[in-house]
Amino acid sequence: MALLLPAVPLAAQAQTPTATDSVNIRRIYDEALARGQSYENLRYLTGQIGARLSGSPQAAQAVQWGQLTMEKLGLDRVYLQEVMVPHWVRGKPEKATIRADKGKGVSLNVVALGGSVGTGGKLRAGVVEVQSLAQLAALPEAQVKGKFVFFNRPMNPLYVETGKAYGEAGDQRRSGAVAAAKRGAVGALVRSLTLAQDDLPHTGTMSYQEGVAKVPAAALSTKGADELSQLLKADSNLSVELEMSCQTLPDVKSYNVIGEIKGTKYPVQIITVGGHLDSWDLGQGAHDDGTGCVQSIEALRLLKATGLLPERTVRAVLFMNEENGNRGGIKYAEIAKANNENHLAAMESDGGGFTPRGFNIDAAPAVVRKIEVWQPLFAPYGSGQFAQGHAGTDIGPLKGQVQALVGYDCDSQRYFDIHHTAADTFDKVNRRELELGGASMAALIYLLNKYGL
Amino acid sequence: MALLLPAVPLAAQAQTPTATDSVNIRRIYDEALARGQSYENLRYLTGQIGARLSGSPQAAQAVQWGQLTMEKLGLDRVYLQEVMVPHWVRGKPEKATIRADKGKGVSLNVVALGGSVGTGGKLRAGVVEVQSLAQLAALPEAQVKGKFVFFNRPMNPLYVETGKAYGEAGDQRRSGAVAAAKRGAVGALVRSLTLAQDDLPHTGTMSYQEGVAKVPAAALSTKGADELSQLLKADSNLSVELEMSCQTLPDVKSYNVIGEIKGTKYPVQIITVGGHLDSWDLGQGAHDDGTGCVQSIEALRLLKATGLLPERTVRAVLFMNEENGNRGGIKYAEIAKANNENHLAAMESDGGGFTPRGFNIDAAPAVVRKIEVWQPLFAPYGSGQFAQGHAGTDIGPLKGQVQALVGYDCDSQRYFDIHHTAADTFDKVNRRELELGGASMAALIYLLNKYGL
Numbered sequence: 061m062a063l064l065l066p067a068v069p070l071a072a073q074a075q076t077p078t079a080t081d082s083v084n085i086r087r088i089y090d091e092a093l094a095r096g097q098s099y100e101n102l103r104y105l106t107g108q109i110g111a112r113l114s115g116s117p118q119a120a121q122a123v124q125w126g127q128l129t130m131e132k133l134g135l136d137r138v139y140l141q142e143v144m145v146p147h148w149v150r151g152k153p154e155k156a157t158i159r160a161d162k163g164k165g166v167s168l169n170v171v172a173l174g175g176s177v178g179t180g181g182k183l184r185a186g187v188v189e190v191q192s193l194a195q196l197a198a199l200p201e202a203q204v205k206g207k208f209v210f211f212n213r214p215m216n217p218l219y220v221e222t223g224k225a226y227g228e229a230g231d232q233r234r235s236g237a238v239a240a241a242k243r244g245a246v247g248a249l250v251r252s253l254t255l256a257q258d259d260l261p262h263t264g265t266m267s268y269q270e271g272v273a274k275v276p277a278a279a280l281s282t283k284g285a286d287e288l289s290q291l292l293k294a295d296s297n298l299s300v301e302l303e304m305s306c307q308t309l310p311d312v313k314s315y316n317v318i319g320e321i322k323g324t325k326y327p328v329q330i331i332t333v334g335g336h337l338d339s340w341d342l343g344q345g346a347h348d349d350g351t352g353c354v355q356s357i358e359a360l361r362l363l364k365a366t367g368l369l370p371e372r373t374v375r376a377v378l379f380m381n382e383e384n385g386n387r388g389g390i391k392y393a394e395i396a397k398a399n400n401e402n403h404l405a406a407m408e409s410d411g412g413g414f415t416p417r418g419f420n421i422d423a424a425p426a427v428v429r430k431i432e433v434w435q436p437l438f439a440p441y442g443s444g445q446f447a448q449g450h451a452g453t454d455i456g457p458l459k460g461q462v463q464a465l466v467g468y469d470c471d472s473q474r475y476f477d478i479h480h481t482a483a484d485t486f487d488k489v490n491r492r493e494l495e496l497g498g499a500s501m502a503a504l505i506y507l508l509n510k511y512g513l
Numbered sequence: 514m515a516l517l518l519p520a521v522p523l524a525a526q527a528q529t530p531t532a533t534d535s536v537n538i539r540r541i542y543d544e545a546l547a548r549g550q551s552y553e554n555l556r557y558l559t560g561q562i563g564a565r566l567s568g569s570p571q572a573a574q575a576v577q578w579g580q581l582t583m584e585k586l587g588l589d590r591v592y593l594q595e596v597m598v599p600h601w602v603r604g605k606p607e608k609a610t611i612r613a614d615k616g617k618g619v620s621l622n623v624v625a626l627g628g629s630v631g632t633g634g635k636l637r638a639g640v641v642e643v644q645s646l647a648q649l650a651a652l653p654e655a656q657v658k659g660k661f662v663f664f665n666r667p668m669n670p671l672y673v674e675t676g677k678a679y680g681e682a683g684d685q686r687r688s689g690a691v692a693a694a695k696r697g698a699v700g701a702l703v704r705s706l707t708l709a710q711d712d713l714p715h716t717g718t719m720s721y722q723e724g725v726a727k728v729p730a731a732a733l734s735t736k737g738a739d740e741l742s743q744l745l746k747a748d749s750n751l752s753v754e755l756e757m758s759c760q761t762l763p764d765v766k767s768y769n770v771i772g773e774i775k776g777t778k779y780p781v782q783i784i785t786v787g788g789h790l791d792s793w794d795l796g797q798g799a800h801d802d803g804t805g806c807v808q809s810i811e812a813l814r815l816l817k818a819t820g821l822l823p824e825r826t827v828r829a830v831l832f833m834n835e836e837n838g839n840r841g842g843i844k845y846a847e848i849a850k851a852n853n854e855n856h857l858a859a860m861e862s863d864g865g866g867f868t869p870r871g872f873n874i875d876a877a878p879a880v881v882r883k884i885e886v887w888q889p890l891f892a893p894y895g896s897g898q899f900a901q902g903h904a905g906t907d908i909g910p911l912k913g914q915v916q917a918l919v920g921y922d923c924d925s926q927r928y929f930d931i932h933h934t935a936a937d938t939f940d941k942v943n944r945r946e947l948e949l950g951g952a953s954m955a956a957l958i959y960l961l962n963k964y965g966l
Contacts, residue, residue, distance in 0.1 A: 093670045217546045220894050220949070255945060415868070415924050417895060441673050442870060445895065471868050471924065473945045492708060492926045496673070 075511040089499040096495030098354040106344035106486040113341040114381040115147030115312035126378040130319030140315040143391040145381040147312045151305030160298040168284040172306040173266040173277040184301040205244035222472040237277035248277040251285040256477040259283045317378040325371035332406040336382030343484035351413025358498035370509040379454040393457035403462035408452030413494040414471040418445030423464035443500045528964040542952040549948030551807040559797035559939040566794040567834040568600030568765040579831040583772030593768040596844040598834040600765045604758030613751040621737040625759040626719040626730040637754040658697035675925040690730035701730040704738040709930040712736045770831040778824035785859040789835030796937035804866025811951035823962040832907040846910035856915040861905030866947040867924040871898030876917035896953045
């Protein structure tokens with residue numbers, strides 16, 4: 061049957077956009093600004109389901125919600141893609157206290173890092189503060205053994221894009237526990253990855269290494285980290301008492317949720333747009349990444365509502381398990397490969413639902429240049445900042461199977477204030493900022509579809 | 514003595530920025546991101562003084578605060594510029610109730626528009642809804658006489674820049690009461706100027722006209738306006754009962770607060786940067802315009818802290834009375850004219866303290882082109898969107914006495930959600946967004962100073 065379909069063009073020339081493109085993109089934005097559904101969809105997802113860590117009952121509810129929400133749009137096909145996911149549970153609220161020789165203990169707001177083992181009751185030990193993994197590696201073992209390693213390097217405030225600072229400081233959270241255990245430490249305490257100065261601890265994934273002892277790892281708020289650092293200066297023999305009951309249970313069956321508009325002319329060629337449906341268990345997973353999910357669904361709705369039905373197949377994918385395993389993203393790419401699918405481009409929104417700035421493109425230079433030709437069409441909407449860069453975790457495994465990975469880029473100043481915390485809630489999302497984002501994504505899909513790459 | 518000073522260059526050529534400019538601008542941003550003082554200054558102004566309507570004791574406190582804050586920076590000169598300002602007071606909290614034939618009354622959240630007369634006790638009348646001043650003018654007098662005119666045209670959601678929608682819908686608030694009174698109405702009820710759908714009424718200035726009866730004018734929340742509109746459809750004979758005790762008292766002596774860095778080479782030529790110190794009496798005047806004040810002060814601090822001391826004189830001006838009279842802005846321009854001052858450029862920040870986008874320039878085309886040459890220097894900070902447009906109310910009266918009026922432009926999506934309401938509070942301001950704005954302003958002043966216009 062494939063022989064009856066028109067061949068998919070192999071490579072497109074860079075195409076100068078036309079006045080029609082400008083008009084059609086304006087129609088997409090108008091529809092989003094006047095009748096956008098992202099915000100009300102997000103209100104439901106965050107308010108009625110809430111946080112939805114992989115393996116949780118809420119994650120299962122979110123799968124049902126995603127499927128139902130896309131079915132209501134009358135897409136050509138809505139289906140689930142099975143994937144086994146990790147199942148980590150936080151257990152009881154964590155407790156931590158600084159105990160110095162004199163005076164009573166000082167309570168610290170802490171949260172377990174995702175994937176951490178528990179403490180098995182109260183774990184009390186001295187503390188050694190470091191600014192980096194390298195500094196830890198250079199310390200005499202006697203200064204580390206039997207202690208908590210306290211990783212306290214702040215995110216660099218000088219980057220304009222906060223994501224860059226997050227990436228750089230993140231080694232402490234991701235690898236701190238393994239590095240600490242290798243030196244004989246009993247646990248890791250990590251300064252929260254945020255540029256805000258407050259008492260809100262930020263969770264996030266960490267990992268263990270085969271053959272290295274699994275020691276518990278917790279995040280301190282920036283305020284708590286500064287306090288601990290100050291107290292250590294006065295009394296280097298102080299101890300911290302940590303109590304966490306988190307644990308990893310057996311893997312659970314879950315799903316990516318996929319909705320499709322079938323292409324009218326080249327249905328075998330696929331453009332994917334997605335966000336991740338899972339979230340951390342604190343807050344409501346609003347900006348991370350409820351916004352990416354509702355924007356991806358909205359992108360398809362906008363194409364339908366404006367009658368700009370694509371010639372290529374457009375898929376919205378709500379990926380499962382970005383936060384602690386990326387099993388959904390890996391599974392999606394595996395199945396695409398196994399089925400020999402033809403993927404033109406994959407786009408992801410996972411930097412929050414703030415005002416659009418542009419797109420980060422991960423593709424061959426010639427492909428980047430083709431996309432950059434469209435930049436002027438986005439300038440009137442303030443989203444014409446096109447750059448080469450990381451596109452997204454969920455779509456990452458498609459690399460090599462797709463011509464372009466595209467990351468939706470929005471204002472990054474507020475994101476890490478609430479990222480992975482109890483404060484990542486619906487009220488932090490602005491309706492217009494969110495809807496403008498969905499429109500930007502739909503507009504780029506419209507162009508990818510029309511011109512190819 | 515002026516003869517001993519170097520002559521001020523009359524007109525500069527458009528100058529291509531150098532690598533040194535790029536480095537110096539990076540230093541300005543670094544200082545702002547690492548050690549910016551805008552946020553803590555704003556915390557004090559909003560938290561310790563709060564709302565500061567012209568003529569109020571808080572406005573007087575804010576003048577003292579502005580003077581002291583700039584004196585602490587060790588500027589070359591800090592002084593006050595006397596100006597008489599209007600003194601309108603809200604009185605007791607307003608009350609409004611919809612009374613239909615059946616059932617009990619429905620309460621409406623309302624606030625008096627600034628400058629409105631009171632109702633003199635309870636004022637009860639029928640309601641006629643219109644979408645525009647033109648529609649009101651076309652109505653038969655019998656449908657208007659003795660009633661409230663209810664102006665209910667929403668802001669246009671389709672503009673990406675919300676300020677444009679505000680400007681267009683604002684005629685209802687500014688001129689509604691006069692238009693209503695001319696047709697024999699007893700008052701004006703105006704839909705709040707916001708794109709948000711909530712129960713927060715937005716105040717703002719309105720005016721009366723010589724020879725036209727002064728009728729009271731109140732703002733309804735968007736939710737309240739929709740409710741009233743719906744009830745009117747069911748019962749066009751319903752009435753609204755309004756009670757407001759606001760009044761205008763005699764003018765009060767107040768001040769613009771001015772701080773100066775004297776130019777090292779051309780001290781007679783002046784670059785002004787400012788915001789307005791007064792605010793409406795609801796909320797804390799955080800985004801409107803505490804942020805503009807602290808950013809203007811910060812711009813001078815950044816030039817000093819980086820050692821980029823200007824050859825021309827740079828003045829921070831905290832204008833009094835932008836909200837209901839612009840007396841401070843008018844006075845500043847009058848005195849500049851009377852003293853035959855030489856003004857190169859005037860910049861204003863009065864669109865909130867959100868993430869910078871660029872600048873709106875109001876100048877001759879040749880001058881705009883000179884400024885646009887600097888655009889690439891701002892692109893790395895996401896603030897390279899230079900456009901021709903309205904620059905600001907406070908600096909507006911300088912037009913014709915200055916070569917360029919420049920409006921600092923920042924993200925506009927959230928501004929009208931809280932503008933002129935009880936929700937314009939410190940917690941709505943993000944530290945990094947605010948500090949990035951002050952840096953953008955200082956960077957442009959650095960270039961204006963170095964190259965002239």
